[in-house]
Amino acid sequence: MDIHALQQIVHKTRDARRKQTIPKFSPADRDALIEKYHPDFRKKAYRPIRFGPNADEQTVIELATLLEGDSPIPENLDMTPHYQTDVLVIGGGGAGCAAALHAHGTGAKVILATKLRLGDSNSVMAQGGMQISVAPEDSPVTHFLDTLKGGHMQNDHALLKVMVEEGPAIARWLIELGVLFDRQSDGNLHVKKGGGSSKPRLLTCSDYTGLEIMRVLKDEVLNQKIQLLEFCAAVELLSNDEGHCTGAIFKDLDNQRLVIVAAKSVILATGGIGRLHIQGFPTSNHYGATGDGLCLSYRMGAKLAHIDTFQYHPSGAVYPEQLIGALVTEGIRSEGGHLVNAKGERFVNELDTRDVVSSSIIRECEESRGIRTMSGRVGVWLDTPLLDAEHGPGTVEKHFPAMMLQFERFGIDISKDPVLIYPTLHYQNGGVKIDTNSETNVKNLFVSGEASGGLHGRNRLMGNSLLDLMVFGKRAGLTAASRAQSMAQGKLTLQHLRRFRAEAKQHGNPSGVISPMVLPAYTRKVS
Amino acid sequence: MTQEDTNVIDQPEVLKPRMVSIEISGKKYEVPEGITVIKALWYTGQEVVRGAGCLGGFCGACATYYRTKDDPKVRTCLACQMAVQDGMSFTIMPPFPARKATYEIQSLKDPKQDLFNLYPEAPLCRNCNACTEACPQKIDVREGVWKAVFGDFKSVSEMFMDCVMCGMCTPVCIADIAPNLVALYVSRAQGAHFTEKPQGLETRIKEIQDGRFDDEWNKVLAMNEKELADHCATVK
Numbered sequence: 001m002d003i004h005a006l007q008q009i010v011h012k013t014r015d016a017r018r019k020q021t022i023p024k025f026s027p028a029d030r031d032a033l034i035e036k037y038h039p040d041f042r043k044k045a046y047r048p049i050r051f052g053p054n055a056d057e058q059t060v061i062e063l064a065t066l067l068e069g070d071s072p073i074p075e076n077l078d079m080t081p082h083y084q085t086d087v088l089v090i091g092g093g094g095a096g097c098a099a100a101l102h103a104h105g106t107g108a109k110v111i112l113a114t115k116l117r118l119g120d121s122n123s124v125m126a127q128g129g130m131q132i133s134v135a136p137e138d139s140p141v142t143h144f145l146d147t148l149k150g151g152h153m154q155n156d157h158a159l160l161k162v163m164v165e166e167g168p169a170i171a172r173w174l175i176e177l178g179v180l181f182d183r184q185s186d187g188n189l190h191v192k193k194g195g196g197s198s199k200p201r202l203l204t205c206s207d208y209t210g211l212e213i214m215r216v217l218k219d220e221v222l223n224q225k226i227q228l229l230e231f232c233a234a235v236e237l238l239s240n241d242e243g244h245c246t247g248a249i250f251k252d253l254d255n256q257r258l259v260i261v262a263a264k265s266v267i268l269a270t271g272g273i274g275r276l277h278i279q280g281f282p283t284s285n286h287y288g289a290t291g292d293g294l295c296l297s298y299r300m301g302a303k304l305a306h307i308d309t310f311q312y313h314p315s316g317a318v319y320p321e322q323l324i325g326a327l328v329t330e331g332i333r334s335e336g337g338h339l340v341n342a343k344g345e346r347f348v349n350e351l352d353t354r355d356v357v358s359s360s361i362i363r364e365c366e367e368s369r370g371i372r373t374m375s376g377r378v379g380v381w382l383d384t385p386l387l388d389a390e391h392g393p394g395t396v397e398k399h400f401p402a403m404m405l406q407f408e409r410f411g412i413d414i415s416k417d418p419v420l421i422y423p424t425l426h427y428q429n430g431g432v433k434i435d436t437n438s439e440t441n442v443k444n445l446f447v448s449g450e451a452s453g454g455l456h457g458r459n460r461l462m463g464n465s466l467l468d469l470m471v472f473g474k475r476a477g478l479t480a481a482s483r484a485q486s487m488a489q490g491k492l493t494l495q496h497l498r499r500f501r502a503e504a505k506q507h508g509n510p511s512g513v514i515s516p517m518v519l520p521a522y523t524r525k526v527s
Numbered sequence: 528m529t530q531e532d533t534n535v536i537d538q539p540e541v542l543k544p545r546m547v548s549i550e551i552s553g554k555k556y557e558v559p560e561g562i563t564v565i566k567a568l569w570y571t572g573q574e575v576v577r578g579a580g581c582l583g584g585f586c587g588a589c590a591t592y593y594r595t596k597d598d599p600k601v602r603t604c605l606a607c608q609m610a611v612q613d614g615m616s617f618t619i620m621p622p623f624p625a626r627k628a629t630y631e632i633q634s635l636k637d638p639k640q641d642l643f644n645l646y647p648e649a650p651l652c653r654n655c656n657a658c659t660e661a662c663p664q665k666i667d668v669r670e671g672v673w674k675a676v677f678g679d680f681k682s683v684s685e686m687f688m689d690c691v692m693c694g695m696c697t698p699v700c701i702a703d704i705a706p707n708l709v710a711l712y713v714s715r716a717q718g719a720h721f722t723e724k725p726q727g728l729e730t731r732i733k734e735i736q737d738g739r740f741d742d743e744w745n746k747v748l749a750m751n752e753k754e755l756a757d758h759c760a761t762v763k
Contacts, residue, residue, distance in 0.1 A: 027760075116580060117588060125585045134728050140735060141743045142762060149759040157748065168731045178632055178715030180684055180722065187723035198762045206688050211585055215692060216718075219711055223629045231576065253576050286586075287579045322563050322610050326583050401689060405664065406584055409608050519576070526572035 010418040013344035022349045037359040045279045050507045053303040062276040067298045069515030073236040079492040081262035085111040086484035088263030090234045093121025095449025096269035097217035098473030108481035113229035119218040122286045126210025127329040129202030131463035132167035138199040140164040150196040151457020159455040170470045194462035196353040202463045207402045233518045240490035245445035264484035265444040267476045268293040272428035272450040275520040281425040282325030292516030293451035297432045299500045302440040305453035306430025314357040316424020318379035320410045325424045340381040341369040355459045358423040379422035384414040438476035448472040547613035564606035578619040584608040587693030593617035603695045625697045625705035638716035639678045650676045651702040658696035664689040668706045675713045684714040
């Protein structure tokens with residue numbers, strides 16, 4: 001099967017397709033489609049969690065197993081801390097850096113611990129942009145309503161209102177730090193339209209928005225000389241007699257030593273779970289995205305929200321094999337790129353919400369209108385050359401340099417040839433339930449970014465994640481710092497772990513795994 | 528024909544991948560042709576902690592030196608973005624101990640002049656072009672360093688938008704410049720000091736502070752579920 005021969009249908013049907021308009025689904029049709037094809041609705045992939053704060057609630061088997069997993073820490077561990085700090089930030093991505101910088105800005109002592117290097121995170125890979133209502137015809141209320149609609153009306157209203165209202169101030173903060181957002185000729189911020197949004201609202205830095213923001217934030221963390229513990233993976237939290245969070249235990253990945261950090265308040269910003277490859281999906285996620293923060297918070301007694309829903313980004317690369325799961329930015333569809341099946345037909349409005357677009361791609365493939373690669377994967381075409389045809393030669397290269405380069409390395413010119421895509425596991429819609437200050441139901445335990453839950457409802461709109469990170473990272477940082485100022489360091493105990501283990505034992509220790517996972521098990525067992 | 532249905536993987540390329548010989552840090556291994564350098568490490572049973580990051584070509588964690596068969600030239604790549612080929616030899620590059628200057632970006636008085644205090648080695652570029660050749664992102668690094676020194680901060684910030692901070696430009700510099708760090712300083716200075724403040728953004732911040740949307744918020748937040756869903760449907 002020659003993939004280049006199969007591509008011809010895309011070139012042949014391009015002109016005819018350009019005259020077409022594909023209407024969006026009616027709410028009823030949309031729900032029916034999602035229920036039939038979205039991976040969130042595959043019942044056999046789910047099971048109830050047996051115990052803990054979300055006992056009897058459904059989630060994917062991979063996550064349930066980790067949540068019920070046992071800690072690697074013995075209960076008789078010597079609790080003499082190696083470090084003492086006001087605020088301990090766990091995670092070095094966007095939310096972690098924002099939290100650390102804001103906490104540090106108040107004068108609090110901050111330690112930022114991260115499993116890999118500072119900055120290693122999904123944030124750095126965010127290409128599409130950051131939603132902030134800055135356009136005159138837009139408003140925070142419209143941003144709120146769009147997000148709510150995208151989230152199937154399940155979003156936490158209070159969190160969402162905070163996010164959309166604080167967005168513009170966050171943009172100003174980033175600009176002051178030197179982030180170079182794309183501009184219009186009059187100096188105003190250039191805004192693009194994202195899937196599911198009624199107004200153009202995406203702030204972008206070429207197609208490197210996350211990279212540009214993270215370069216700056218990382219640099220700023222270093223400039224502020226915030227204390228770092230790199231290659232230190234959090235493996236357990238610490239609690240006092242009342243169950244309040246008082247610090248964390250890390251495993252130094254360089255020498256396997258356990259490191260104990262006493263903290264007055266703890267911010268978990270550990271990101272999502274793409275690397276669990278739930279339901280066997282490839283993922284667009286960072287190497288470290290193994291959901292560690294969820295396990296740690298859950299053992300501590302923090303309640304999780306919406307952990308039965310995940311985002312499968314419609315366009316993960318299916319070819320070449322080396323790029324499997326890598327994102328083909330939604331920006332391509334925002335600029336008019338068509339999705340095309342093996343028969344050369346469009347089958348969905350490309351700017352519908354991600355769950356709808358993903359479901360319809362899965363439908364095409366399951367109903368044998370997909371294109372099969374020589375390694376047996378299936379996908380549909382994304383007509384990237386259309387952008388040059390529509391907006392003039394050079395458009396793809398100018399607007400999507402990162403994408404161009406990524407495919408060019410494998411000899412594919414996406415401005416001339418369409419790319420093959422299939423949904424890839426992209427985002428965890430839910431997470432640890434937080435209030436508007438990013439605090440969980442466990443006192444002094446804050447969670448922000450992808451590890452937190454409630455804000456996005458059952459489906460996240462493009463560009464809302466970067467904003468989520470910054471707004472709730474900031475709020476976590478400020479609240480955790482002010483909390484730390486007004487209290488003494490709590491006792492370091494593992495009482496919560498004793499309680500969790502007792503509960504697990506009652507249920508027959510169902511999981512049989514040690515959690516958190518820390519890094520995915522990709523290393524082949526060589527016999 | 529679903530992704531899950533493994534029965535469709537009946538192609539010879541998948542059932543019996545062609546094996547190639549490679550060298551990892553001087554030791555020989557056989558791995559399937561076409562897998563990425565990082566996957567080759569996993570395939571040979573090696574755990575990767577340092578040297579793996581986003582796995583998508585954006586973070587620079589997997590900066591790698593490699594050489595192909597019969598070619599003496601040592602090249603650079605990102606291990607997650609490069610496919611192995613027969614006779615290839617590679618080693619992941621450890622982080623280079625480059626000096627990063629620290630500064631308060633907002634309180635810089637004369638950022639173009641400050642460059643020479645923060646990175647005094649920057650004007651010593653000897654034009655050898657090794658940095659440009661080392662860049663896996665195809666940035667004209669040498670040109671960028673020159674432009675930085677001559678104060679063309681705008682061009683530098685545009686040229687280095689692709690920079691993943693892998694740092695491969697640094698160990699090759701005969702003048703001990705860390706071009707990626709120079710460019711990062713220059714880009715931040717460009718953003719913070721030489722780029723117009725967006726007026727629309729300031730207007731929006733003020734509108735929110737002044738409560739311009741309060742009535743609308745009150746209306747929306749008072750709605751019941753049904754009313755809210757209907758209202759959302761009217762947003763076009």
